[in-house]
Amino acid sequence: MEEDILTTLKILIIGESGVGKSSLLLRFTDDTFDPELAATIGVDFKVKTIAVDGNRAKLAIWDTAGQERFRTLTPSYYRGAQGVILVYDVTRRDTFAKLDNWLNELETYCTRNDIVKMLVGNKIDKENREVDRNEGLKFARKHSMLFIEASAKTRDGVQCAFEELVEKIIQTPGLWESESDGKGVRLSSEDGARGGACGGYCSML
């Protein structure tokens, strides 16, 4: 089982408070929906294995808190991420307008420049839409991101969003192989015995 896993990918979910980041993740990992989901504290973490193009990839997904008071915590999770999902709420224009800020932060803290970005417009099941699909598409194109509209409540586009992101990561050469091949100097003699994440990054920087 463990053997046919191609790689482990670090995925990050960011966006304004209340846009439905945790709901998207919950729908993706547990296929459930909770309309009363409490605000995330700090960061949430989930693991899911998915198959894309016959390759199995293990996703380590960090779901960050959107609330301002946890904002200082977020930057540390950007490091080493291979994919990022940027979420906005189609019924709240302000969450769309803030996307630029999030992209700036991403640029600032992200350690690699070829990170795969996916823009997700959430809550399309709702009536009072404020952001048009084309606007989102235009924004995504401008910043060379993948784009999809989704609804965690109705399940629309959720699976697709993650799958496409992973597909794109796997297609991007050099983005994920380095993890397993270990370009950096191996510091420990026991291969893989000691998590080694920290040391690995240090050596590559």
Add this chain to the structure above:
Amino acid sequence: MAQEWSEEHDKVLKVGSPVSAIMQTESDGKAACAVSGRSLSEPARFAYAGVCALSLAQLFPEKEQRTFCTQYVEGLVQWLDLSTSVLPAMVAFSSGLGGEGTETFTKMLMEDSVLKSNPAVITQDLVSFCLREGYYDARSRVLISHVSWLLRIPPDVMEVCEESLLQSLKQYTDEPSESEQESRRKKASRKKLKRYLLIGLATVGGGTVIGLTGGLAAPFVAAGAATIIGSAGAAALGSTAGIAIMASLFGAAGAGLTGYKMKKRVGAIEEFEFLPLTGGRQLHITIAITGWLSTGKYGSFVAPWHSLLHSAEQYCLAWESKYLMELGNALDALLNGIMNIVAQEALKFTVLSGIVTALTWPASLLTVASVIDNPWGVCLSRSAEVGKHLAQILLTRQQGKRPVTLIGFSLGARVIYFCLQELAQEAGSEGIIEDVVLLGAPVEGDVKKWKLLTRVVAGRIINGYCRGDWLLSFVYRSSSVKLNVAGLQPITLDDRRMVNVDLSSVVNGHLDYMKQMDTILKAVGIKTTEEQVHPLYQPQPRTTDEPHDILPCDSDHDALDTSWNWDPVTSTEPQDPPTCQDCTPEPGTKDQGPQEASRPACNTCSSAKGAMIPCADCTNNNDTGQNSQRDTTRQRHKIKEQ
């Protein structure tokens, strides 16, 4: 018995109401000195738990420690009143994921409005948390000191926190005598102490408990202000829990280690007893083990350890004095009687040059052999037995449920080594031993064997060795492990715990381990009596009339920053000659990184003051894990080049 206590206590804890002890600002407007962890803001609590979880992953990445880490994190989340939804992330942290966040977390904690003025809150809260079940795991203690270090809290704060928590717990066990009460009353009348009473009474929730502690415990504690820190912790534990916690921590039997008597002869052991070295009571204890006895000044087991002050409660193991005395006499006779200096030097040269084979022994060596081999051999096998017995005693927690530090030289180090080997074979033996110090250990230095020890030692494994110890290398001449003796060379174990200290400049021969113990202890970073007065307790010029306020509050914290030193204390006595063979830079090691060059001084070659010569042997495995990793990498590179 102890089991019963802790079970009963568990129930008590669940009933006990959470007390948020918030110390109000003092009359002169100084910042609040004690806040419990759960009264911090939610992001701060998250970062606090995060730092702990990440530190656990860093300190105890081994698979067998995973259960401990997970339980610890779960307990902490509960303790801090954090939502259970953070558990997946915390467990991920504690299993080594997201290690990049440590810096962010610490930064955030240090910028927190409450913690900014008094980061020691975290240390205090962690101490209370770790003791809540009356079981002080050595790993918890290592974690507390690591987290404190990350938050730049002076290491002594942890001890102060422990001490004051202990004092506030103590009132549940021993009723103060008449005279004690009288003296307390007198002291309490002093102006300074009134303040503690006031603060104590002003406390929310903890009520009488803190009121009492604030006033009564103060005279006990060196740094009176520390009481305030600890009282909040004790209040957080709940007052009724006190007795159970005390009983569990110090051993239900009460008498502790000194009360231990060998009921029957165990195996080949004839004598085994703990002698108190220092009579205090503390939440961690130190057991010192002597390597041999000699007539005169060093005729007792406690003699070499006169300056040892690693903890307030210390014991010395008395074992097999008859045989150790024989060995000591043989050593004395050998070095002071039979051989003159010239012969000794010749012998030293012969042994160390490695040309000794059974066929080419000079006559003088044969004399040595006849004198030393028999007592040495006897003590060698007995020390192993004693070590195993010690392990059994520690396993049954005669010492109470608190961390133990073991220090020993020569055959005493061998006792420790076998104690650890025995512990490593037992289940549930983690978290008993905090640090171990083996000096001139007559044991094999096989990395595989030493690797086993890492499971049972939470803190550091210090191997103090001396390359020029001809006696040690001589007694091992016929053994197959001769080329790999721990007391003669560093152990190349790649683990954060392993610290090799080259004592070549301090120790000229095996006998120096006894005579130079004071200097050696300082060289390996073990606390001695000379350091008893820490800057923390000393009034600083700035604080005019209230010396107790120099607890890390406000600006005082900055002043403290400069005054502490993380490196093992270097020798104060000038040694001559100030060169050791390991410190002369070899051609291959000249290109040291800037990291090494900027280090204050080579720890091991402590006597070479100011000499910034980094040497591969001494820097190896010292200090932080990062350094050791770096060093190992370099060594590996070197090997490749060759």
